[in-house]
Amino acid sequence: MPTHAFILNGEQVTVEAEDNLRLLWVLRDILGVTGPKYGCALDVCKACTCHINGLAFNPCSVRVKDIKPTDEITTIEGLPATVGADLHPMQQAWLDYDVAQCGYCQPGQIMAAVAKVKRAHAEGREITDADLDELRNICRCGTYSRIRQAVKAAAQKMTSPT
Amino acid sequence: MAKQLDRRRLLGYLVAAPTLAVAVDWTAALACPQATRAAVPSLPQPEEIFDLGDMQDLAAAPTSGLITVVVNGDGTASLAVPRAEVGQGMTTAIAMMVAEELDLPLGKVTITLADARPELLMNQLTGGSNSMRSMYIPVRAAAAVARQRLVEVAAATWDTDPALLTTRHGVITAPEGQTATYGELAAPAAARTTLTVTAQLKPQSAFTILGTPQGRIDARDIVTGRKQFTMDLQVPGAKPTMVARPPTINGTVVSVNNVAAVLAMPGVTDVAALAHGVAIRAEAFGQCIDAIQVIDVTWGPGTVDGQSDDTVEAQLKAALPDLTTPLSLLAGSVDAEFFFAFASNSPLEPDCAIADVRPGSAEIWSSLKAPIVAQGAIAAALGLPVSAVTVHVTEGGGSFGRHLFHDAALEAAEASQKMGKPVKLSWSRTDNFRQGRAHPMCVSRVRASYALGNVLTYEQRHTSVQTEFGHGLGDMVTATASKLPVAGGLALSQTIFELTQSSPYNFGVTVQALNEIPLRFSTGSMRNIYSPNVACAQELIVDQLAKKMGQDPVMFRRNFLKDQRLLAVLNKAAAAGAWGKAMPPGTAQGIAVHSEYRGAIAVLVDIDCTAATVTRPISDGVAGPRVTRALVVVDAGFTINPRGLEAQMIGGVQDGIALALTSSLHISAGIPLEGSWDNYFYTREWNTPLDISVIVMPSASDSPSGAGELGVAPAFAAVACAYARATGTLPTRFPINHAALGFTPLPLEPSTPQSPTDGLGNAF
Ligand code: FES
Ligand code: FES
Numbered sequence: 058m059p060t061h062a063f064i065l066n067g068e069q070v071t072v073e074a075e076d077n078l079r080l081l082w083v084l085r086d087i088l089g090v091t092g093p094k095y096g097c098a099l100d101v102c103k104a105c106t107c108h109i110n111g112l113a114f115n116p117c118s119v120r121v122k123d124i125k126p127t128d129e130i131t132t133i134e135g136l137p138a139t140v141g142a143d144l145h146p147m148q149q150a151w152l153d154y155d156v157a158q159c160g161y162c163q164p165g166q167i168m169a170a171v172a173k174v175k176r177a178h179a180e181g182r183e184i185t186d187a188d189l190d191e192l193r194n195i196c197r198c199g200t201y202s203r204i205r206q207a208v209k210a211a212a213q214k215m216t217s218p219t
Numbered sequence: 220m221a222k223q224l225d226r227r228r229l230l231g232y233l234v235a236a237p238t239l240a241v242a243v244d245w246t247a248a249l250a251c252p253q254a255t256r257a258a259v260p261s262l263p264q265p266e267e268i269f270d271l272g273d274m275q276d277l278a279a280a281p282t283s284g285l286i287t288v289v290v291n292g293d294g295t296a297s298l299a300v301p302r303a304e305v306g307q308g309m310t311t312a313i314a315m316m317v318a319e320e321l322d323l324p325l326g327k328v329t330i331t332l333a334d335a336r337p338e339l340l341m342n343q344l345t346g347g348s349n350s351m352r353s354m355y356i357p358v359r360a361a362a363a364v365a366r367q368r369l370v371e372v373a374a375a376t377w378d379t380d381p382a383l384l385t386t387r388h389g390v391i392t393a394p395e396g397q398t399a400t401y402g403e404l405a406a407p408a409a410a411r412t413t414l415t416v417t418a419q420l421k422p423q424s425a426f427t428i429l430g431t432p433q434g435r436i437d438a439r440d441i442v443t444g445r446k447q448f449t450m451d452l453q454v455p456g457a458k459p460t461m462v463a464r465p466p467t468i469n470g471t472v473v474s475v476n477n478v479a480a481v482l483a484m485p486g487v488t489d490v491a492a493l494a495h496g497v498a499i500r501a502e503a504f505g506q507c508i509d510a511i512q513v514i515d516v517t518w519g520p521g522t523v524d525g526q527s528d529d530t531v532e533a534q535l536k537a538a539l540p541d542l543t544t545p546l547s548l549l550a551g552s553v554d555a556e557f558f559f560a561f562a563s564n565s566p567l568e569p570d571c572a573i574a575d576v577r578p579g580s581a582e583i584w585s586s587l588k589a590p591i592v593a594q595g596a597i598a599a600a601l602g603l604p605v606s607a608v609t610v611h612v613t614e615g616g617g618s619f620g621r622h623l624f625h626d627a628a629l630e631a632a633e634a635s636q637k638m639g640k641p642v643k644l645s646w647s648r649t650d651n652f653r654q655g656r657a658h659p660m661c662v663s664r665v666r667a668s669y670a671l672g673n674v675l676t677y678e679q680r681h682t683s684v685q686t687e688f689g690h691g692l693g694d695m696v697t698a699t700a701s702k703l704p705v706a707g708g709l710a711l712s713q714t715i716f717e718l719t720q721s722s723p724y725n726f727g728v729t730v731q732a733l734n735e736i737p738l739r740f741s742t743g744s745m746r747n748i749y750s751p752n753v754a755c756a757q758e759l760i761v762d763q764l765a766k767k768m769g770q771d772p773v774m775f776r777r778n779f780l781k782d783q784r785l786l787a788v789l790n791k792a793a794a795a796g797a798w799g800k801a802m803p804p805g806t807a808q809g810i811a812v813h814s815e816y817r818g819a820i821a822v823l824v825d826i827d828c829t830a831a832t833v834t835r836p837i838s839d840g841v842a843g844p845r846v847t848r849a850l851v852v853v854d855a856g857f858t859i860n861p862r863g864l865e866a867q868m869i870g871g872v873q874d875g876i877a878l879a880l881t882s883s884l885h886i887s888a889g890i891p892l893e894g895s896w897d898n899y900f901y902t903r904e905w906n907t908p909l910d911i912s913v914i915v916m917p918s919a920s921d922s923p924s925g926a927g928e929l930g931v932a933p934a935f936a937a938v939a940c941a942y943a944r945a946t947g948t949l950p951t952r953f954p955i956n957h958a959a960l961g962f963t964p965l966p967l968e969p970s971t972p973q974s975p976t977d978g979l980g981n982a983f
Binding site for chain 2: 074075077078079081082083085086087089091092093094095096097098099100101102104109112113114115116117118119120123132133134137144148151152155157158159160161162163164167172173176186189190191192193194195196197198199200201202203204205
């Protein structure tokens with residue numbers, strides 16, 4: 058069976074898996090990393106959202122063979138370490154606004170929101186409602202309004218002077 | 220009544236255990252009118268339909284009917300609650316009850332979900348928004364007894380009067396300054412034999428946790444990815460399993476034509492034909508999906524082959540009773556007929572269950588709102604006694620009615636038995652829409668007549684494809700009754716309709732009645748059973764009556780509402796929501812009221828139906844009119860957790876928007892065409908109001924009302940009313956975009972499509 062290497066939440070990992078196996082199942086079923094959720098495996102619901110080299114992506118729709126040894130994959134479990142804290146400001150904002158209901162979508166929501174804010178900041182601007190309208194993550198519990206409040210609040214923390 | 224309850228000394232038992240354990244017979248507590256006025260009908264007489272022998276044995280067990288609060292050696296308290304947590308915040312509210320009566324910080328209370336306990340009879344059903352009402356007194360009583368016991372043990376140790384001791388944050392303090400933690404006293408306070416004790420509940424005026432806004436107790440686990448749903452559990456040997464499914468609802472397996480080829484695929488360990496599909500077990504779910512692409516099955520017919528939206532609607536209309544209200548020459552009237560499409564009750568988490576079936580026993584893990592029914596059905600299917608089937612209730616990623624049923628658990632049990640191995644069986648997203656439960660299509664015909672400033676009659680004939688109540692009231696007795704031809708489905712559903720639907724208006728002679736047609740779709744309730752559709756039709760007619768009688772919609776409702784609490788929420792919403800403000804063309808406000816589960820609620824929305832908004836470019840989704848603002852004013856009785864109630868209202872608004880504008884199933888040749896969230900248009904970020912506010916009314920009541928479902932009906936109705944006012948046309952078919960199919964359907968076979976491979980191209 059082919060071997061695949063990449064960096065997962067800061068650690069080098071090597072797994073044996075068929076080339077075509079989607080990364081989501083490598084993470085969940087082989088490595089036991091269950092923060093990224095299965096909601097569709099169609100690149101639609103976004104419940105599985107993780108980061109690759111800092112960009113949001115959906116591992117349900119990427120073959121493991123397309124991941125390079127130098128690629129840094131971050132799941133919700135590894136998000137706090139990217140800011141060297143117990144919680145990323147986005148996670149803290151989720152607590153402050155008590156965003157979650159069932160919670161199934163929320164790891165993906167948080168990962169997508171972090172990428173969205175980083176992109177706005179990279180473009181030298183604040184996150185807008187138009188940006189938030191572009192988020193495709195489903196929340197079937199309907200937490201969208203609290204998500205928007207939390208993302209805006211976290212965005213402030215993410216720019217705060219260091 | 221509730222006041223008397225609070226004053227009453229409640230009975231509890233100190234149970235022999237290593238640390239302090241207090242049990243309360245909460246089935247007895249349910250016998251008080253406060254709890255039994257839940258929206259449930261009187262039961263069919265069990266003796267007539269069910270052999271009670273097994274159940275009586277269970278009911279005689281020493282733990283029968285008890286829920287138990289345990290104080291642990293680390294100073295925490297824990298309780299396994301016979302309810303499901305599916306996002307509604309039940310565990311947080313129960314933890315608040317324990318923390319309040321024990322004087323313990325909320326963070327030191329652990330709530331878990333109890334396994335199926337058949338001796339609880341109908342008391343292990345999470346539905347009808349009844350959890351808060353039925354648990355409020357017994358959980359508090361158990362915690363109050365525990366606190367009292369800890370105080371008595373401390374007083375005995377210090378040789379002082381218990382009345383002089385105080386408790387705070389899990390510490391007992393004497394006037395002389397001695398202190399002891401609950402953790403230190405947990406073992407000494409444990410009973411050697413069962414003792415009967417009484418304790419008094421705190422008066423509401425002394426509450427410091429109940430009634431205050433609290434975040435969810437599992438919030439941190441959620442945001443760090445640690446919260447475990449069924450698919451996240453690691454049960455030894457329970458390998459990923461998915462099911463190849465037929466191209467029509469409830470289709471059957473005639474033959475599997477390439478078993479050897481499928482077994483030869485990477486990772487695949489087993490293939491087994493089930494009642495409604497072929498299960499494939501593999502090392503990873505992706506390999507199950509691969510195998511579904513390859514498997515070749517000859518399918519037998521389903522239960523509704525040949526049925527499509529048009530044929531179902533035609534049958535509903537043929538079954539619609541004529542309106543009986545005579546039209547008088549002197550009276551004006553409003554007549555309308557409303558159509559509501561099928562809608563999926565799928566949560567975000569696809570149906571999932573783990574099953575480990577051995578010879579002579581079985582163990583099941585799944586999110587189940589009626590676990591006793593699941594346990595009975597699984598035992599029957601496996602040919603095992605109920606006592607040999609352990610059913611663990613897991614945290615659910617939403618429910619909306621789906622987890623009242625146990626379809627995935629039963630299927631996992633069947634697969635595990637046939638394979639002789641444990642399975643972790645997940646439905647695919649496409650399965651969830653196409654073969655999962657749906658809220659049935661229905662038609663409401665309404666006629667109201669008026670004269671001289673009065674509404675004389677209101678008649679609403681609601682006709683629906685039958686809603687399955689196979690879960691009964693959560694116990695095997697009524698679950699069985701709902702399947703019987705005599706005492707069964709139709710009678711139970713009509714009883715539930717009568718008990719849950721009532722007009723809040725003084726409209727003279729009022730008739731609201733249900734009629735069902737027995738098509739065998741897989742149906743179920745969806746965050747309420749009838750109210751969203753019935754209330755939407757009713758409130759649209761109310762606006763029509765107001766218009767014909769020359770009155771403003773709010774003024775008209777003020778004139779005709781019967782209930783003071785509804786009047787109060789209406790007035791508050793109109794004032795806080797600036798009812799009647801000037802709005803640009805193509806935009807309007809809509810308002811609706813609703814009363815159910817002894818809660819009263821008003822929703823006011825602003826909608827934007829301008830061309831610019833409706834035609835804004837949205838890829839793979841519906842732009843459509845946008846609700847730009849929503850205001851909810853709710854009186855839910857005593858509010859245990861205002862923050863949680865607000866969350867339920869926000870979710871209800873999003874559901875109402877989806878039902879009014881975007882989300883439905885299109886049935887074609889015996890199956891829904893929808894197969895993904897880009898087909899089934901639940902509210903998305905681009906549809907959500909930018910501003911949703913919730914006002915929780917102060918309540919004179921000291922008992923909580925159910926609220927999980929309360930917000931959906933008035934939100935749906937308010938959006939429909941706003942749409943009518945913004946566009947000048949009365950919408951009669953819901954959701955309003957149902958006529959246009961806004962997507963290209965995924966193929967029916969393979970039943971679960973292959974995953975894309977271009978995900979990296981969409982990274983941002
Ligand atoms: S599971 Fe990956 S997008 Fe839905
Ligand atoms: S919190 Fe339940 S799906 Fe988002």
